[in-house]
Amino acid sequence: MSLTLSQRSAHYTVSPIRELLKLTEQPGMISLAGGLPAPQSFPVQALRAACLDVLDTQAQGALQYGPSEGIAPLRAWVAAQLQAQGVAAKADEVLITSGSQQGLDLVGRVLIDPDSTVLVERPTYLGALQAFAQYGPRFADLTDDADGALPTLDNPAHRAARVVYLQPNFRNPTGQTMPAARRQQWAQALRGRSIALVEDNPYGELWFDQPPPPPLSSQLPGQSILLGTFSKMLSPGLRLGYVHAPQEVIAKLTLARQAADLQTSSLTQRLVLKVLESGVLEAQLLRIRDLYRRQRDAMLDALQRHMPDGVHWAAPQGGMFIWLTLPPSMDATALLPLALARKVAYVPGTAFYAAGAAPRNTLRLSYATATPKQIDTAIAQLGAVVAAARADHPAERSATTA
Amino acid sequence: MSLTLSQRSAHYTVSPIRELLKLTEQPGMISLAGGLPAPQSFPVQALRAACLDVLDTQAQGALQYGPSEGIAPLRAWVAAQLQAQGVAAKADEVLITSGSQQGLDLVGRVLIDPDSTVLVERPTYLGALQAFAQYGPRFADLTDDADGALPTLDNPAHRAARVVYLQPNFRNPTGQTMPAARRQQWAQALRGRSIALVEDNPYGELWFDQPPPPPLSSQLPGQSILLGTFSKMLSPGLRLGYVHAPQEVIAKLTLARQAADLQTSSLTQRLVLKVLESGVLEAQLLRIRDLYRRQRDAMLDALQRHMPDGVHWAAPQGGMFIWLTLPPSMDATALLPLALARKVAYVPGTAFYAAGAAPRNTLRLSYATATPKQIDTAIAQLGAVVAAARADHPAERSATTA
Numbered sequence: 001m002s003l004t005l006s007q008r009s010a011h012y013t014v015s016p017i018r019e020l021l022k023l024t025e026q027p028g029m030i031s032l033a034g035g036l037p038a039p040q041s042f043p044v045q046a047l048r049a050a051c052l053d054v055l056d057t058q059a060q061g062a063l064q065y066g067p068s069e070g071i072a073p074l075r076a077w078v079a080a081q082l083q084a085q086g087v088a089a090k091a092d093e094v095l096i097t098s099g100s101q102q103g104l105d106l107v108g109r110v111l112i113d114p115d116s117t118v119l120v121e122r123p124t125y126l127g128a129l130q131a132f133a134q135y136g137p138r139f140a141d142l143t144d145d146a147d148g149a150l151p152t153l154d155n156p157a158h159r160a161a162r163v164v165y166l167q168p169n170f171r172n173p174t175g176q177t178m179p180a181a182r183r184q185q186w187a188q189a190l191r192g193r194s195i196a197l198v199e200d201n202p203y204g205e206l207w208f209d210q211p212p213p214p215p216l217s218s219q220l221p222g223q224s225i226l227l228g229t230f231s232k233m234l235s236p237g238l239r240l241g242y243v244h245a246p247q248e249v250i251a252k253l254t255l256a257r258q259a260a261d262l263q264t265s266s267l268t269q270r271l272v273l274k275v276l277e278s279g280v281l282e283a284q285l286l287r288i289r290d291l292y293r294r295q296r297d298a299m300l301d302a303l304q305r306h307m308p309d310g311v312h313w314a315a316p317q318g319g320m321f322i323w324l325t326l327p328p329s330m331d332a333t334a335l336l337p338l339a340l341a342r343k344v345a346y347v348p349g350t351a352f353y354a355a356g357a358a359p360r361n362t363l364r365l366s367y368a369t370a371t372p373k374q375i376d377t378a379i380a381q382l383g384a385v386v387a388a389a390r391a392d393h394p395a396e397r398s399a400t401t402a
Numbered sequence: 403m404s405l406t407l408s409q410r411s412a413h414y415t416v417s418p419i420r421e422l423l424k425l426t427e428q429p430g431m432i433s434l435a436g437g438l439p440a441p442q443s444f445p446v447q448a449l450r451a452a453c454l455d456v457l458d459t460q461a462q463g464a465l466q467y468g469p470s471e472g473i474a475p476l477r478a479w480v481a482a483q484l485q486a487q488g489v490a491a492k493a494d495e496v497l498i499t500s501g502s503q504q505g506l507d508l509v510g511r512v513l514i515d516p517d518s519t520v521l522v523e524r525p526t527y528l529g530a531l532q533a534f535a536q537y538g539p540r541f542a543d544l545t546d547d548a549d550g551a552l553p554t555l556d557n558p559a560h561r562a563a564r565v566v567y568l569q570p571n572f573r574n575p576t577g578q579t580m581p582a583a584r585r586q587q588w589a590q591a592l593r594g595r596s597i598a599l600v601e602d603n604p605y606g607e608l609w610f611d612q613p614p615p616p617p618l619s620s621q622l623p624g625q626s627i628l629l630g631t632f633s634k635m636l637s638p639g640l641r642l643g644y645v646h647a648p649q650e651v652i653a654k655l656t657l658a659r660q661a662a663d664l665q666t667s668s669l670t671q672r673l674v675l676k677v678l679e680s681g682v683l684e685a686q687l688l689r690i691r692d693l694y695r696r697q698r699d700a701m702l703d704a705l706q707r708h709m710p711d712g713v714h715w716a717a718p719q720g721g722m723f724i725w726l727t728l729p730p731s732m733d734a735t736a737l738l739p740l741a742l743a744r745k746v747a748y749v750p751g752t753a754f755y756a757a758g759a760a761p762r763n764t765l766r767l768s769y770a771t772a773t774p775k776q777i778d779t780a781i782a783q784l785g786a787v788v789a790a791a792r793a794d795h796p797a798e799r800s801a802t803t804a
Binding site for chain 1 (some may be wrong): 404405406407408409410411414415416436438439441444446449450453454457458461462463464465466467468499500501503504507511512513514515518529532533535536537564596598625637638639640641648651653654657658660661662663664665666667668669670
């Protein structure tokens with residue numbers, strides 16, 4: 001007896017990389033693979049106090065069904081936060097979601113038809129590709145330079161795109177930040193076209209030296225969909241994020257939401273609101289920024305000391321990730337089992353490419369979860385793996401040193 | 403500047419009924435419309451204790467990302483509960499979801515292609531129709547008799563169906579229970595066909611005098627997808643439900659889940675597990691059953707006293723709903739504004755029909771939320787509305803009395 005599955009189901013496949021990364025649960029493994037926030041950053045005491053307060057004073061609301069859009073004061077809090085960043089946001093243009101990933105899925109439902117063109121950075125966030133892919137788009141890669149994706153809509157397919165998906169701040173996986181000037185160029189290129197900007201901003205608050213430029217959405221009112229999350233600021237396990245979009249898009253997203261899962265937990269919404277109202281967020285952000293800055297510094301330092309010549313990276317100004325480019329002959333997927341044998345995990349870069357041939361010699365490292373000491377140990381091991389692979393390619397070695 | 407939305411978006415529309423029901427928030431309104439669990443049934447103290455315990459002893463797990471399938475002990479708890487009901491369930495055949503509604507959406511993604519036939523009861527649960535409709539099926543109505551939907555797959559379209567969606571226990575909206583014999587007939591009719599049974603069982607624990615027969619799924623191993631929820635037992639605001647399905651279907655549902663929103667809140671999963679482990683569930687269920695039984699009795703009694711001749715209903719043996727059939731000339735949608743003017747809300751029956759012409763003279767009443775006294779007041783008002791409408795149709799009146 002076998003059931004007939006949808007054609008869509010054929011696309012729901014387990015990646016071999018994900019299978020390999022199950023090994024990261026082994027004892028002694030140092031994982032630089034996942035984008036897991038550092039657990040010591042979680043505001044446990046503030047949440048504990050919030051739990052008691054909410055269940056003692058508003059249990060009926062916290063445990064009952066609530067509005068699909070999210071509770072009003074949390075929507076207002078998000079709108080105020082976006083306004084402070086220059087986005088003309090109103091509370092009724094905000095939908096509370098169960099994490100940013102749900103925002104991506106809902107945006108896919110409401111904006112993407114089979115064969116719609118979706119423009120994406122190269123490389124881009126894997127989870128966005130997975131969310132959008134369910135709705136059958138054609139992905140078209142943008143071209144990067146040092147400032148991020150170039151705003152060239154230079155062929156008819158690009159100009160007819162339904163959506164452009166960008167992560168201007170500390171992009172996952174590259175760690176890049178799009179400078180203000182490039183954002184302006186993007187706004188000019190998109191303005192007046194019926195291409196929706198989907199701006200994904202999970203890491204914007206995780207800056208190290210100075211805040212990133214204002215969201216690109218601030219320059220494209222009525223045409224932008226901005227996604228944010230409390231996962232990196234407070235806790236990913238709560239599953240709380242938001243979408244800001246024009247009111248008519250929010251109305252559709254909300255109806256899609258009702259069909260999807262009705263609403264985000266009434267309890268977790270109130271817990272997060274209570275934590276935000278308690279005023280701990282600013283101290284919380286200072287602590288996380290400091291923590292991740294030190295871990296980034298540790299990783300940059302370790303890379304400098306342990307990586308052989310011919311390996312390249314750039315220092316991220318925020319977020320969680322460093323993008324490594326190995327010598328061209330190397331294959332980061334092929335090296336992964338060797339790294340895992342030395343108790344180090346990373347994500348090969350091929351996972352992050354939507355269309356076109358993916359380079360085999362890139363990989364993503366996260367400095368969010370491991371301690372500076374663990375990071376040093378892991379990068380030393382990884383450096384040894386790369387150096388050994390390099391020794392197997394003497395031709396390239398001499399080419400590089402030539 | 404207007405954005406291009408997906409074709410799917412055209413189906414995301416606000417029903418005029420939903421707009422009318424916004425009036426239920428007015429002071430003094432007695433709503434028999436929503437299926438909101440009685441707030442006095444929420445296990446607030448058990449949840450409060452669970453919050454403290456979880457945040458004091460396992461905060462890192464509760465606030466971090468977790469497995470998309472759900473946490474292992476909760477999956478095991480669900481499997482054990484299903485086994486006790488005769489379903490041969492294993493923990494790895496269980497996916498934890500953010501409420502049953504998400505289970506329906508994920509089932510739609512994994513099983514339904516455009517133009518797949520989905521067989522549904524007539525009438526059936528509106529939320530299931532909304533979830534499945536996103537994936538473009540053709541709905542085909544089953545025919546009811548007093549025991550529920552008839553298992554006649556009497557035309558080629560029915561026999562080629564991808565899915566049959568049934569609620570054997572205390573069906574929303576009719577309150578009907580499918581007897582054991584009818585379940586057996588359904589199992590026989592489906593066995594060996596490649597039609598997936600999707601058995602939705604949100605109300606199964608809310609029985610009044612005796613438990614309903616074992617799930618139909620228990621007779622169709624390998625061919626059944628069973629959906630359950632903690633919304634009616636504990637709290638809908640937590641958003642916690644589950645799907646049991648063959649392992650290969652669970653694998654696809656899990657991948658769809660990753661694209662949808664990664665996972666259900668790590669915190670709420672642990673809270674519910676802790677409440678379940680604390681042993682309060684049995685007492686909780688006794689309390690809820692007793693509460694709803696008394697409210698059902700109050701509604702049956704009020705209907706008996708206040709409804710004019712020609713109005714029909716059956717006594718539900720569990721769940722939350724009574725289905726009212728007015729005289730054939732009446733239109734429950736047209737009467738709704740008159741009822742709202744008298745501070746009573748209900749849901750017109752037309753909302754619950756998938757295909758074919760919906761009768762205009764039916765409506766759904768919920769006895770879950772209002773107190774016995776409120777129920778009596780509301781039914782008296784509703785009786786007056788129906789009696790007044792009846793007086794406007796003297797022809798029918800004499801026809802009935804003839």
